[in-house]
Amino acid sequence: MFATWRIGRIFGVPTELHWSFVLVPLAILFYAYQPGYGLRWPQVQWWSGISGLLFLFVLIHELGHALTAKARGVKAEKIILFPLGGGALIPEEPERTRDEVLIYAAGPLANLLVAALALGVLILQPNGDMLIRYYLDQSSNLIVLPAMLERLLGITVAVNVVLAVGNLLPAYPLDGGRILRALLKVGIADRKATVITTVMGITIGLALIGVSYVLGDPLLGISALFIITFSAAELNRGWQRRRLARSVMEQVLRPSNDSRLYANDTVYRARAAFALTDATVLPVFDNYNELSGFVEKEVLQREADRNHPLRYYYEAEFITARPDDNLLDLTERIVEANVYGAAVYAEGKVVGYVYTEDVIRLLDRSRRRFYKRFKAPASP
Numbered sequence: 001m002f003a004t005w006r007i008g009r010i011f012g013v014p015t016e017l018h019w020s021f022v023l024v025p026l027a028i029l030f031y032a033y034q035p036g037y038g039l040r041w042p043q044v045q046w047w048s049g050i051s052g053l054l055f056l057f058v059l060i061h062e063l064g065h066a067l068t069a070k071a072r073g074v075k076a077e078k079i080i081l082f083p084l085g086g087g088a089l090i091p092e093e094p095e096r097t098r099d100e101v102l103i104y105a106a107g108p109l110a111n112l113l114v115a116a117l118a119l120g121v122l123i124l125q126p127n128g129d130m131l132i133r134y135y136l137d138q139s140s141n142l143i144v145l146p147a148m149l150e151r152l153l154g155i156t157v158a159v160n161v162v163l164a165v166g167n168l169l170p171a172y173p174l175d176g177g178r179i180l181r182a183l184l185k186v187g188i189a190d191r192k193a194t195v196i197t198t199v200m201g202i203t204i205g206l207a208l209i210g211v212s213y214v215l216g217d218p219l220l221g222i223s224a225l226f227i228i229t230f231s232a233a234e235l236n237r238g239w240q241r242r243r244l245a246r247s248v249m250e251q252v253l254r255p256s257n258d259s260r261l262y263a264n265d266t267v268y269r270a271r272a273a274f275a276l277t278d279a280t281v282l283p284v285f286d287n288y289n290e291l292s293g294f295v296e297k298e299v300l301q302r303e304a305d306r307n308h309p310l311r312y313y314y315e316a317e318f319i320t321a322r323p324d325d326n327l328l329d330l331t332e333r334i335v336e337a338n339v340y341g342a343a344v345y346a347e348g349k350v351v352g353y354v355y356t357e358d359v360i361r362l363l364d365r366s367r368r369r370f371y372k373r374f375k376a377p378a379s380p
């Protein structure tokens with residue numbers, strides 16, 4: 001899904017095209033083909049030109065973000081371009097509010113600048129002011145046929161204004177929503193600022209779906225679905241973080257016991273050990289009784305030969321923790337390291353384990369309790 005093709009560095013920012021760009025020429029050919037008539041070349045040329053322009057305007061928008069980030073000393077990792085939009089990947093949140101606002105405002109501002117320039121050139125055209133009046137009031141009559149340049153200038157103004165205004169809607173994950181969140185964070189907690197902007201994202205997204213239905217515009221509907229999906233995911237992430245910050249390690253800690261699995265034990269023995277527990281991961285020790293990694297139940301069920309030693313199948317990477325570590329920090333470290341879990345040490349000895357699986361289970365349990373509270377009839 002995320003396959004991209006690197007087209008090069010633009011002003012030093014690596015720029016990639018998403019694979020779905022191959023759909024653009026196909027779509028143009030599809031719309032330009034008329035049964036019984038064949039391919040209408042003027043249509044092919046026109047829509048290729050329009051696609052090229054749209055691509056350019058999205059690129060200018062993303063460069064606005066990326067170059068401003070660089071200028072403010074914030075890393076802009078890369079730009080990814082999709083047929084209907086793009087994204088500048090800025091991995092770390094800027095520390096200063098002013099930088100964050102500037103970086104997210106720079107994309108829409110770049111589009112407004114292009115629109116203003118195109119409008120200036122359009123006014124200078126022979127029929128310029130008449131065309132502008134027509135664009136603003138489509139019910140008026142157009143008595144002259146606009147020249148190609150004039151039409152392209154008109155489209156440039158319209159597309160860039162739509163890009164700027166659309167992205168400035170105060171809805172996460174749009175630029176406007178991120179600017180709003182950065183400003184809110186000055187006065188209220190991060191968590192509240194995220195809840196406000198993501199709930200606005202879901203609300204505005206739903207409203208846009210209604211608008212897209214009225215206008216009969218499926219592209220707007222798709223964009224609205226993206227806004228809703230991203231907002232809901234961010235809202236959920238915030239909720240999970242809060243849950244973990246409020247939980248303690250004992251809720252997910254599996255104490256270590258004496259029946260240990262060793263790297264030289266057979267798969268057969270490990271399967272028997274899994275049969276006695278609901279854990280999906282178990283620790284594996286070496287001959288010196290030192291923890292050397294973890295083995296997953298599913299791996300043994302799927303591909304392992306029962307007579308093979310466990311060392312063929314276990315994962316030697318893990319992280320370590322202390323019993324008083326914060327569960328949110330620990331979970332972040334586990335996810336970052338992409339391991340099964342952490343071994344918890346106290347006074348040089350393993351006292352237990354925290355597995356990703358159990359953290360997910362803990363979150364599921366709190367979620368069920370949360371829904372139950374709303375479903376249960378209110379007691380006096």
Ligand SMILES: [Zn+2]
Pocket residue numbers: 061065107108167175
């Ligand atoms: Zn943007």
